[in-house]
Amino acid sequence: MKLKELAGILPVEGTFPGDLETGGVSSDSRTIQTGDIFVAVAGTKADGAVYAADAEKRGAAVIVAAKGARLGSPSIPVLSVDDPRRALALLAARLFSGQPETMVAVTGTSGKTSVAAFTRQIWERAGFAAASIGTTGVVAPGRNEYGSLTTPDPVELHRLLSELAKAGVTHASMEASSHGLDQRRLDGVKLAAGGFTNLGRDHMDYHPTVEEYHQAKLRLFDTLLPKGAPAVIFADDPWSQPTIDAAGAAGLEVLTVGRHGDFLRLKRVEHERYRQRAEIEAGGIIHEIDLPLAGDFQIYNALVAAGLAIATGTDAAKALGALEKLKGAPGRLDLVGTTTEGAPIYVDYAHKPDALENVLASVRPFTTGRVVVVFGCGGDRDRGKRPIMGEIATRLADVTIVTDDNPRSEVPETIRAAILAAAPDAVEIADRRAAIREAISMLHAGDTLIVAGKGHEEGQTIGAETFPFSDHEEVRQALRELAA
Ligand SMILES: CC(=O)N[C@H]1[C@@H](OP(=O)(O)OP(=O)(O)OC[C@H]2O[C@@H](n3ccc(=O)[nH]c3=O)[C@H](O)[C@@H]2O)O[C@H](CO)[C@@H](O)[C@@H]1O[C@H](C)C(=O)N[C@@H](C)C(=O)N[C@H](CCC(=O)O)C(=O)O
Numbered sequence: 086m087k088l089k090e091l092a093g094i095l096p097v098e099g100t101f102p103g104d105l106e107t108g109g110v111s112s113d114s115r116t117i118q119t120g121d122i123f124v125a126v127a128g129t130k131a132d133g134a135v136y137a138a139d140a141e142k143r144g145a146a147v148i149v150a151a152k153g154a155r156l157g158s159p160s161i162p163v164l165s166v167d168d169p170r171r172a173l174a175l176l177a178a179r180l181f182s183g184q185p186e187t188m189v190a191v192t193g194t195s196g197k198t199s200v201a202a203f204t205r206q207i208w209e210r211a212g213f214a215a216a217s218i219g220t221t222g223v224v225a226p227g228r229n230e231y232g233s234l235t236t237p238d239p240v241e242l243h244r245l246l247s248e249l250a251k252a253g254v255t256h257a258s259m260e261a262s263s264h265g266l267d268q269r270r271l272d273g274v275k276l277a278a279g280g281f282t283n284l285g286r287d288h289m290d291y292h293p294t295v296e297e298y299h300q301a302k303l304r305l306f307d308t309l310l311p312k313g314a315p316a317v318i319f320a321d322d323p324w325s326q327p328t329i330d331a332a333g334a335a336g337l338e339v340l341t342v343g344r345h346g347d348f349l350r351l352k353r354v355e356h357e358r359y360r361q362r363a364e365i366e367a368g369g370i371i372h373e374i375d376l377p378l379a380g381d382f383q384i385y386n387a388l389v390a391a392g393l394a395i396a397t398g399t400d401a402a403k404a405l406g407a408l409e410k411l412k413g414a415p416g417r418l419d420l421v422g423t424t425t426e427g428a429p430i431y432v433d434y435a436h437k438p439d440a441l442e443n444v445l446a447s448v449r450p451f452t453t454g455r456v457v458v459v460f461g462c463g464g465d466r467d468r469g470k471r472p473i474m475g476e477i478a479t480r481l482a483d484v485t486i487v488t489d490d491n492p493r494s495e496v497p498e499t500i501r502a503a504i505l506a507a508a509p510d511a512v513e514i515a516d517r518r519a520a521i522r523e524a525i526s527m528l529h530a531g532d533t534l535i536v537a538g539k540g541h542e543e544g545q546t547i548g549a550e551t552f553p554f555s556d557h558e559e560v561r562q563a564l565r566e567l568a569a
């Protein structure tokens with residue numbers, strides 16, 4: 086593409102060599118090829134500006150950077166922009182043209198992966214070629230790939246969206262993480278609707294305060310969605326009202342779901358161990374729904390997903406009917422097995438306080454014996470959540486086993502000690518495999534075990550190395566050995 090065709094994103098007017106042919110775009114100098122545009126972004130670890138020379142050496146045609154960026158003295162043209170990350174996203178969208186026609190994004194502290202997966206399943210049942218993109222990867226017709234980020238970086242994202250569109254995918258749901266929103270990863274995506282689940286403590290290592298964390302999430306509503314677009318907002322969370330206010334002020338069509346919802350009103354719900362029966366009012370009509378998923382919170386995620394599908398044109402009866410066939414996202418209150426005495430063992434991705442609280446509270450009503458939980462906290466992540474999660478486990482579980490969950494560069498004992506400070510009666514078993522075995526071996530009829538924190542993950546990161554590790558596999562293996 087000629088540089089002048091990127092006017093509107095880049096300041097290429099005037100004497101600039103607008104006829105310059107450019108190839109791809111990247112913010113990582115290590116991936117630059119001859120003719121590419123290098124966008125220097127200020128990161129959390131480094132300032133991309135210092136890699137301008139490396140980008141030039143590798144053949145970059147032009148550098149895009151913030152005004153005043155210290156680029157050294159490149160001999161290729163430099164274009165200054167106000168917001169390099171946004172420019173990167175818009176360039177990626179332009180260079181990889183095409184995206185599924187109908188795209189929705191969901192944000193919130195918990196439930197994003199589930200909502201994205203549910204929305205895709207509802208669309209599939211309504212007959213659309215649909216995809217979902219998020220923490221557990223990309224799922225589309227004939228495609229199921231694991232990805233490393235919840236919201237992929239813009240270049241990856243637009244390469245993917247373009248591929249999906251070419252493969253005939255018309256509908257796609259994606260997760261908008263607070264990092265993704267803050268770093269403008271979705272700024273080039275044309276969104277038809279947005280969803281909000283809830284807000285709790287998360288990523289306090291990245292966002293200075295909860296208010297700023299909420300502000301990052303609000304970018305979906307006040308910046309990214311076009312005026313008049315539907316915003317499907319879960320109405321029963323303490324952060325629902327400020328989100329509704331912001332979406333309203335941005336001129337969006339606010340559609341609330343939940344017990345206090347107007348668009349989809351939850352009139353009644355009975356939680357059973359493995360399913361929930363709900364009465365949902367939509368447009369004055371009551372729908373009786375049998376949701377085949379464990380976990381009280383799943384009905385709320387299902388409402389947001391149905392709201393997004395209906396708001397983007399799926400028939401309400403079809404969308405709500407599809408809830409009866411939903412499959413949970415991998416590792417979200419996932420029943421992996423039961424002991425010979427019948428005690429269920431769930432693997433769940435709760436790695437933040439609200440999620441742990443919800444998952445433990447969810448299984449309590451169906452547990453006549455003890456609730457046992459195995460969990461740890463990740464290294465190089467929010468340290469403040471460790472004692473909070475220790476307290477939650479102590480309050481809501483009968484037996485707490487504290488173990489390791491991706492200690493990364495931190496000393497694992499220190500992480501465990503921070504949790505144990507608020508969980509004095511907890512058992513400490515450093516090795517996660519041993520912790521899972523110990524927990525399973527102590528189960529009796531009526532007990533429930535939750536192995537929390539890793540969900541779908543397939544590795545344990547210790548130092549800089551990631552060893553293969555799956556909670557699902559460990560649970561199955563321990564059950565086999567104990568039964569033998
Ligand atoms: C903290 C964070 O979000 N980091 C992300 C961010 O990196 P960064 O901008 O801070 O990068 P940096 O290392 O400071 O480097 C600055 C710039 O120099 C460039 N560079 C660096 C070295 C070099 O030789 N040449 C070069 O050009 C880098 O490519 C970068 O553009 O932008 C990168 C490109 O998009 C991401 O890969 C990277 O994700 C890291 C790996 C990460 O772990 N992110 C996590 C925390 C994350 O984003 N999580 C969220 C939420 C998860 C959830 O709750 O579900 C997610 O959406 O996944």
Ligand SMILES: Nc1ncnc2c1ncn2[C@@H]1O[C@H](COP(=O)(O)OP(=O)(O)OP(=O)(O)O)[C@@H](O)[C@H]1O
Nearest residue numbers: 194195196197198199220382417434435440443444
């Ligand atoms: N609506 C909800 N309210 C509270 N907790 C929830 C809700 N939905 C899911 N959870 C809990 O949060 C965990 C993660 O769920 P999910 O993966 O759907 O959320 P997420 O927002 O994508 O999380 P992440 O940012 O970690 O990827 C679940 O395993 C469950 O413990």
Ligand SMILES: N[C@H](CCC[C@H](N)C(=O)O)C(=O)O
Nearest residue numbers: 436462463466490491538539
């Ligand atoms: N997307 C989250 C996942 C955390 C999962 C947990 N297992 C951990 O390692 O802390 C993160 O990278 O912070």
Ligand SMILES: [Mg+2]
Nearest residue numbers: 197198220235
């Ligand atoms: Mg997720």
